[in-house]
Amino acid sequence: MEILPKEVWLHIFSYLDGASLRIVENICISFRDWLDDELFWFHRCKKALATVPSHKPLVTERAKAKAPWKDLFLNLISPYQFLLGCWQQVMEGHESKNNQSHRGTLLKFSILPNLGVIYGYMSEYRLEELSHSFVNVVVIHSDGEFSTHRSVERYPLGVQNHFIRTLDSLLVYRPLDSHAKYLDQVYSSEVMEFNGLGDSTDTTTWVKLHPLDMHSGCTLKPGVFASLYGGAHGEELIHICQLPSENLIVGSKLLGDRNVPYGKHTFVIDLNKPLVLSLAEQESVSRLSEVVPVDPKDDIPDSQPFKIPDGMYRETDGHNYDSCIARYAGKITYAHDDYQDPWWAEAHFVLFSQDVMGILTTTYPTFLVYTRRPDFIF
Incomplete structure (x- = not known):
């Protein structure tokens, strides 16, 4: 022990978990004295919580601190960080x-x-x-x-x-x-x-x-979105992530309903099938169902007009959208009660912003709006 200076020992200790540090404290008086340093424990807490995506970086000063950094690390962070x-x-x-x-x-x-x-x-x-x-x-x-x-x-x-x-x-x-x-x-x-x-x-x-990758350079940033579907079905929470290898955006239910329960994909957006529509093509459900995707290599506009076709049932967030930043073809899941006989139906996915998207289906003419839950980060 006397061969290595205190700073080197503390650096070694910084790689140990809480259970190991408790043992180290009892090896000798020097180790116990060296570990009686709040700055050491602050850095252990900071290092551990830096791996938690939704947690803000720690600062030394804490208003109305209820527990020392040592207690936080040994009793709370080390055993329960997972x-x-x-x-x-x-x-x-x-x-x-x-x-x-x-x-x-x-x-x-x-x-x-x-x-x-x-x-x-x-x-x-x-x-x-x-x-x-x-x-x-x-x-x-x-x-x-x-x-x-x-x-x-x-x-x-x-x-x-x-x-x-x-x-x-x-x-x-x-x-x-x-x-x-x-x-x-x-x-x-x-x-x-x-x-x-x-x-x-x-x-x-x-x-x-899995933690959400909030800094991903995706077409639609990963997150949790909420939608009110069909009134009696109530609010659903949808986990949205992009699969770069297949160029898909997948929406999976975290909180579902009797038809499509949690743990199932509610939709899949195919980024290889962009759509560009005129207002005339959005006048009716029948015209909407005839639209075909364009070549993704084509010059696709950054903005295009949007209209909900006449006669289509709608669940909106109260806003009237007249334009969108992108539009894609894809599919949405339908099923009978208790998830009986699920099937895929064709759908249009409309991106209004990074925080709002819409889905139009022609099988059961419906327009739904999904909004990001900014409070739901993990």
Whole structure:
């Protein structure tokens, strides 16, 4: 130990996890004294959280700090960093009549360093508003203990297991048919079992979603979009990502409905099939269905006129769009109740901006608007 200076030892320690650093502290007095340095622990926290896509870089100064950096790293970040992000509950009962087994449930974890806590938020469907919100169901404190969102009283529940599993085994109740072939772009193979969330003491299984690449130079930047489909179906949350190898944009349901449940692709946009339409070609559904894609090598305008054909059912966000920045052909999923006999139908995908897109289908003449959820980053 005396051969190496303190700075070298601290550099070595910066690569150790929390459990290893606890051991190091007990090796000798010098190590314990050297590790009694908040700046060292700040840099350990900063380095760890730099790998979390949605987290802002840490700064040394913290307003109303509730816990020292050392406690944050050893009790919170090191053991529970893997939680940070978004998880989808793996539910049984694909064939059941339980609406929740079709709709799906999401769980988001985020850390608040100033407060010294990790918050867990679960999606909750509000029938009267036909929309989803996220409610706080669990808190992990800087001492590493868990509590409910309504009380600081600790309870002996939490993560029971954290492991890796194949996507096929996870989605045994969501078979990987042609409407789910790209799910490895949405879900990782990281799984956890959680005992108790909110008022429940049941053990539930969750699979982690891949982080969103918010800096990707894609035609439509990856993200989570919301749409209100068909009134009674309610709001759906759609994960959108681009597959450069196939030049496709794929929309997959994170929160679905009885017809097309979570864990299925709701649409696929083919970037090899751009569309350029005049207003006359958008006057009626019949004329719209006759339009064919242009050659992607052609000179395609940066803007073109847009109109919802007469007689088409529409679910909009209240805006009247008269132009768009791009338009493509693709396909959308339809199915009967309980995801019976799913099939693909032709559709037009209209990009109004990086945050708003629309879908027009001629099989069941409908226009839907999808808007980005800026609060939904993981």
